[in-house]
Amino acid sequence: MTRTTVPAATAAPGSSTVTRARLPNGLRVVVETVPGAPRAAVSVHYGVGYRAEPPGRAGFAHLFEHLMTQGSESLPGRAYIDRLLAAGGNGNASTHQDYTDFHQVVPHEWLERALFCEADRMRAPVLTEHALAGQLAAVAWEIKGRIHDRPHGGLPWPLLPGVLFSAFPNAHDGYGDLRELAGTTVAECAAFFERHYGPGNAVLTVLAPQHPDEVLDMAGHHFAGIAARPVPDRPSLAEPAAHEDRIRTVTGPGSGATAVAVGHRLPDPAAELPGYLAHLALAGLASRRPVHVPGAPPVPLRARCGFFAPLDALDPDALVCTATVPGDVPPRTVADAVRASLREAAADPRPDDVAAVGAGWRRTHDDLLARCRARGRTELLFGDPSLVDEVPRLLARLGPDDVTAAASGLDGSPCAVLAVVPGGGRPAAAPLPDGLLGSGPPAPDPAPAPLDPAPAPAWPALGTRHAPSVRGLRETTLGNGLRVTAVRAGHAPLVEARLRFPDSGARAADEAVLESAAALLRARCAGGPWSVRSDGIRLTMTGSAPADRTEHLLAQLRAVLVPPLVPPLASPLASPPAAPRRPLRARTENDLAWHVLAGRTRGEAAAACAVPDGATLVVVGDAGPDDVAAAASRLLGPWQAGPRRRTAPDTAPRAGLRILPPDAHTPVAFLGLCAPDPTPHAAPGTPTDATRGEAARFLAVGVLGGQPGSRFASLSGAAGAPLAGGFALAGRDVLFGAGRVLVSAGMPPGTVRDGVAAVCGQLRLLAADPPTAAEVRRVAEFGAGQLSGVFDSQAALADHLVRAGAQGQSARTLLDLPRALRETGVEEVAEAARRLFGEARFTGVLRAGAEEAEQARQAAAAVCGEVTA
Numbered sequence: 001m002t003r004t005t006v007p008a009a010t011a012a013p014g015s016s017t018v019t020r021a022r023l024p025n026g027l028r029v030v031v032e033t034v035p036g037a038p039r040a041a042v043s044v045h046y047g048v049g050y051r052a053e054p055p056g057r058a059g060f061a062h063l064f065e066h067l068m069t070q071g072s073e074s075l076p077g078r079a080y081i082d083r084l085l086a087a088g089g090n091g092n093a094s095t096h097q098d099y100t101d102f103h104q105v106v107p108h109e110w111l112e113r114a115l116f117c118e119a120d121r122m123r124a125p126v127l128t129e130h131a132l133a134g135q136l137a138a139v140a141w142e143i144k145g146r147i148h149d150r151p152h153g154g155l156p157w158p159l160l161p162g163v164l165f166s167a168f169p170n171a172h173d174g175y176g177d178l179r180e181l182a183g184t185t186v187a188e189c190a191a192f193f194e195r196h197y198g199p200g201n202a203v204l205t206v207l208a209p210q211h212p213d214e215v216l217d218m219a220g221h222h223f224a225g226i227a228a229r230p231v232p233d234r235p236s237l238a239e240p241a242a243h244e245d246r247i248r249t250v251t252g253p254g255s256g257a258t259a260v261a262v263g264h265r266l267p268d269p270a271a272e273l274p275g276y277l278a279h280l281a282l283a284g285l286a287s288r289r290p291v292h293v294p295g296a297p298p299v300p301l302r303a304r305c306g307f308f309a310p311l312d313a314l315d316p317d318a319l320v321c322t323a324t325v326p327g328d329v330p331p332r333t334v335a336d337a338v339r340a341s342l343r344e345a346a347a348d349p350r351p352d353d354v355a356a357v358g359a360g361w362r363r364t365h366d367d368l369l370a371r372c373r374a375r376g377r378t379e380l381l382f383g384d385p386s387l388v389d390e391v392p393r394l395l396a397r398l399g400p401d402d403v404t405a406a407a408s409g410l411d412g413s414p415c416a417v418l419a420v421v422p423g424g425g426r427p428a429a430a431p432l433p434d435g436l437l438g439s440g441p442p443a444p445d446p447a448p449a450p451l452d453p454a455p456a457p458a459w460p461a462l463g464t465r466h467a468p469s470v471r472g473l474r475e476t477t478l479g480n481g482l483r484v485t486a487v488r489a490g491h492a493p494l495v496e497a498r499l500r501f502p503d504s505g506a507r508a509a510d511e512a513v514l515e516s517a518a519a520l521l522r523a524r525c526a527g528g529p530w531s532v533r534s535d536g537i538r539l540t541m542t543g544s545a546p547a548d549r550t551e552h553l554l555a556q557l558r559a560v561l562v563p564p565l566v567p568p569l570a571s572p573l574a575s576p577p578a579a580p581r582r583p584l585r586a587r588t589e590n591d592l593a594w595h596v597l598a599g600r601t602r603g604e605a606a607a608a609c610a611v612p613d614g615a616t617l618v619v620v621g622d623a624g625p626d627d628v629a630a631a632a633s634r635l636l637g638p639w640q641a642g643p644r645r646r647t648a649p650d651t652a653p654r655a656g657l658r659i660l661p662p663d664a665h666t667p668v669a670f671l672g673l674c675a676p677d678p679t680p681h682a683a684p685g686t687p688t689d690a691t692r693g694e695a696a697r698f699l700a701v702g703v704l705g706g707q708p709g710s711r712f713a714s715l716s717g718a719a720g721a722p723l724a725g726g727f728a729l730a731g732r733d734v735l736f737g738a739g740r741v742l743v744s745a746g747m748p749p750g751t752v753r754d755g756v757a758a759v760c761g762q763l764r765l766l767a768a769d770p771p772t773a774a775e776v777r778r779v780a781e782f783g784a785g786q787l788s789g790v791f792d793s794q795a796a797l798a799d800h801l802v803r804a805g806a807q808g809q810s811a812r813t814l815l816d817l818p819r820a821l822r823e824t825g826v827e828e829v830a831e832a833a834r835r836l837f838g839e840a841r842f843t844g845v846l847r848a849g850a851e852e853a854e855q856a857r858q859a860a861a862a863v864c865g866e867v868t869a
Contacts, residue, residue: 018375018385019212023220025228026200030375030385031215032207034368034491038468038788038818039089040208041372042114043103044122045380048196050174051097052235059139059176062095063184064192066135068102069093072117073124074458080117084110085708086778088785095174097313098234099380105369105792107785111208112218112460119222122199127189136182143175151252152420156261156320157307163248164263164318164416167239198229205376205385207368210463239265239316242414247331251423259324260334263416266305268315270382277394278406279319280305284357285345285403291323293337299323301341310361311378311387319410331419339411346407349400356529358392359494359546366492367793467819468791474625475811478637481613485801485811486628487620490794495550495621495628498802499541499557502614503736514539517609524560529553537735539609540802544795547622551631554619558635561610612639614737616805620798655841657864659853668726669747669848671756673863675840677732677739679832691813692828695820697732700833702779703771704762705730705743709778711765712745715758722758723747732836734807741836752852757859764862767838770830784818841865 021029050061071077084091084106091104102121106114147153158173165171204223206215242265252259267275283303290298303321306312321338365371365388375385472488490496518534521541525532530543541560545553617636619628655675662669679697705712705728712730716723728745743763747755790800804814844864846853 017212019216020379020385021216021219023199023224025224025226026198026231027219027223027226028203028379029216029219029223030203030205030379031212031219032205032371032375033212034207034209036469037207037209037368038108038466038791039105039368039785040108040111040114040206040210041103041105041369042111042118043101043205043369043372043376044118045099045101045203045205045373045376046197047098047201047231047234047380048100049096049098050172050176051169051237052196052232053169053172053176055168055172056180057176058172059174059178059181060184060192061100062174062176063135063139063181064189065093065095065100065102066138067127067131067189068100068121068125068193068197070131070135071126072120073126074120075117076126080113082708084114084117086782088782088788089114096308096377097170097174097317099377101373101376103369103373105789107465107788108209109463109465111206111210111215111463112222113462115204115206115218115222116458116460118204119226122197122202122223123226125193125197127186127193129186132184132186132189136178136184139175139181140178143178147175151257152259152324153252154250155259155418155420156263156322159248159250160261160263160318160320160416160418161307163246163418164242164265165239165316166242167237169235169237170239170316194229195232198231199223199226200228200231203376203380205372205379207372207375209466234314237314237316242416245335245414245417247335247417247419249331249419249421252420253423256422257324257326258329258331258334258422259322259420260331260338261418262321262335262338263318263418264410264413266315266317266319269311269317270315274394274398274402275406276305276311277391278398278402279410280310280391281349281354281357281395281398281403282342282346282406282410283319283321284360285349285353286321286342288353288356289341289345291325291334291337291341293323293325293329293334295333296325296327296329299325301338303342309374311374311382311391314381318416328422331417331421334419335415335417339415342407342410346404349403354395354398354403355546358395359544361391361395362492362494363496363544363795366490366494366795368491369792371491468788468815470815472625473811473815474629476629476633478612478633480637480640481611481615482632482636482639483616483805484629484632484636485616485618485805486623486625486632487618487797487801487811488623488625489791489797490621492794493547493622494794495545495547495553495619495623496794496798497541497543497545497553497557497620498616498618498798499543500616500802500806501539501610502806503538503734514609521560521610528556528560530557530560538806550619550621550623550628551635554628554631554635558639561636561639612636616802618798618802618805618811620794620801655843655865657844657846657857657860659850659857660845660847662847662849667749669749669752669755669846669852671743671745671747671759671844671846671860673743673759673842673844674740675842677741678835678840679739690810691816691820692824693832694809694813695817695824696828696832697836698783698817699776699779699821699824699829700771700836701730701732701741702783703775703829703833704766704837707779707782709782711762711775712759715755715762722754723751726751726755728755728759728762730837739807741840743842747848749849749852752846752848753855753859756846756856760859760863763837763840763842766833771826771833773826776824776826776829780821780824784821787814787818787821 017033019031023029048061053060071079081091084104087107087110089104089106089110093100093102102118104114158175162171162173204219208215266279269276283305286301286303289301291301292298301321301323303319304310305319306317307320323334323338325334365374371388374388378387379385470487470489474486475484477483514534514536518532518539521532521539529545530541532539532541543553543557617632679693702710704710712728715721715728716726723745726745726747728743731742733740733742743759745755745759790796801811801814804811842863844860846856846860848856
């Protein structure tokens with residue numbers, strides 16, 4: 001085995017290395033050490049994509065990708081994926097122009113099992129008539145969902161390549177013609193595997209906390225025995241030059257807007273990387289500004305290099321710009337506006353703006369799986385996994401003239417324009433054969449298999465487990481009531497910041513109130529690193545910056561929030577003109593079930609939305625927690641917005657079930673139930689012993705519903721089950737300062753009575769049939785694996801901690817929770833389940849037809865009491 005080791009440039013100094021090796025059978029191996037990571041990412045990239053397909057076999061590479069996920073000799077069917085999901089991991093696959101990849105994220109102690117799975121897939125996949133027929137149907141449903149049933153389906157991919165390019169490999173639809181693929185034989189599949197899926201045509205990439213020598217030993221043990229095979233030549237991708245713009249228009253149903261994609265040829269990244277990156281910078285700059293289309297309001301522009309991602313394909317590839325404009329606008333008009341926007345973006349490219357593009361690249365590849373896949377594809381396509389680290393530095397070397405030259409080159413070159421306009425037709429990229437879809441979508445996955453016994457004699461044992469950790473943590477509450485959590489964690493030299501305001505007095509019945517505050521915040525954030533979103537109940541601000549700009553990031557937040565957000569109540573904002581009440585638009589049925597709009601003027605409610613008292617600020621990244629806390633105190637301590645108005649209800653909502661008419665837009669009936677959480681919620685500073693109680697409640701919710709194999713899942717798994725074709729979930733959260741437990745269920749028409757009876761019956765059954773040791777163990781493994789996923793990136797950890805802080809939980813409790821889940825006893829879980837669900841009186845909403853609702857009312861009475869109109 002030959003090997004080289006180089007530093008991973010985006011990591012903190014001394015914290016990460018990248019090792020490259022090649023096995024005797026030709027398999028290339030890339031290993032990055034990620035110290036302290038609780039999860040590992042594994043990918044295998046094969047050098048075959050849809051551009052390797054010959055005429056008459058369009059879509060074969062994608063179909064074969066599906067087939068390769070259907071088990072292998074030692075792990076038939078779902079023997080591996082069920083166990084992976086039960087452990088809180090996940091896996092998937094994708095087909096691109098020049099490669100197909102299979103990837104998974106696993107608890108780090110599962111690393112050798114992931115390698116065993118990928119080696120078995122590379123050695124002996126299951127290729128049968130039954131599996132082939134099933135995957136033809138699965139591909140048909142994928143095309144239906146992504147192309148036929150979407151108003152702008154097929155834009156920009158897979159339709160735009162056929163406008164931009166002429167040569168078959170580059171221009172054809174990667175989904176293909178299913179009428180041709182329907183005649184595929186198992187023998188053809190075996191020949192395709194033999195030709196393209198040998199170890200010499202593949203790259204194995206591993207990101208894990210284990211030492212590179214340990215990972216390479218595992219890789220050698222599992223992959224070295226796979227026989228070498230000849231490596232196929234890359235297909236010719238020669239593309240004739242275009243001499244004029246090409247425009248294609250298709251119609252799409254269900255939309256009153258025109259969506260346009262504009263494509264330009266990019267420089268070859270293998271031969272002209274600086275020129276390629278100048279276009280990457282141009283795309284980033286253009287995406288920060290709207291497109292001004294004559295006769296229409298400004299609309300967002302999305303520009304990117306590549307149909308899927310930058311550095312994702314060999315030459316030729318495309319710069320793709322997309323915009324959606326209300327009404328029926330001529331495609332040429334939109335294309336001209338996009339070109340003008342690119343020119344404007346390149347007219348005065350400030351160094352800070354180009355640096356922001358590099359920071360965005362780092363932010364994307366801070367994610368464990370994203371970085372794993374990027375290293376694998378850049379090794380496969382360009383022979384250099386360190387490109388992932390080099391891009392930000394190369395972008396920083398670009399000057400204004402480089403970006404201007406990129407825009408000028410595009411302005412004078414032919415482009416491709418694809419427009420999906422309102423109409424009755426479908427932008428179908430591949431016709432669907434009659435009968436291939438069958439009577440409905442593929443059946444839902446069955447409940448996962450038990451973790452034991454092992455699926456094969458060679459099934460590896462689990463590695464040594466360790467708890468997730470961070471390099472520093474500081475929690476404090478400022479004098480104005482703002483809770484500040486600072487965590488030193490992650491891979492990239494960045495920080496992620498989140499500010500969540502306390503739940504507002506606005507209810508879903510008047511989202512315009514909350515949107516007023518959000519609009520004011522957005523206006524103040526314009527051009528800065530902060531963005532604002534509203535979910536109809538609360539406001540959250542999101543910011544990101546290089547680590548050495550952390551204090552500047554907080555200073556910009558201060559500029560947004562100080563002076564107070566809302567002008568005096570005598571302003572027009574406080575007394576908006578009377579307008580008809582908008583229809584109720586809640587995120588879930590549970591929010592309908594809680595309580596209704598508090599009577600405030602728009603200005604009063606907006607003022608209550610953005611106050612420090614009860615708000616939570618989280619900063620995660622490569623910055624000292626004490627320094628962050630000190631900066632937050634200095635910069636945000638003066639933030640005052642008057643006393644916080646009471647937003648929680650004086651009393652809990654009265655138990656009962658409210659019947660609502662069915663939604664005209666969906667035939668599915670919904671049941672939403674909620675009840676007060678009887679458990680006091682911990683506040684920051686609570687001793688970590690409180691983690692055990694939180695773990696018991698987490699496990700009780702998981703046993704009931706919310707994961708594969710839960711009691712609710714058993715209601716919907718098999719044909720004939722009470723919720724067949726539907727779902728039921730359980731959860732907990734805090735809303736308007738009060739804790740609540742939640743149940744949500746969806747039921748197809750004709751199943752409402754049995755579905756409601758089954759859901760309510762499970763709630764009451766918890767007291768008589770408490771959780772078993774096997775149930776608790778299954779939930780603990782799944783939950784610990786899922787919670788470990790919040791450490792996959794700084795952004796994921798920041799999102800997780802700000803949600804927890806808004807619910808009164810300390811960061812330390814959440815960080816310790818994966819370990820506590822495995823240590824909590826069955827009796828503690830049983831008691832938590834009884835208190836949360838077994839004794840509660842629920843407030844509920846049932847949205848269903850009158851006849852079915854009447855049939856379900858007695859079933860719901862067991863947990864809700866009386867039914868109200």
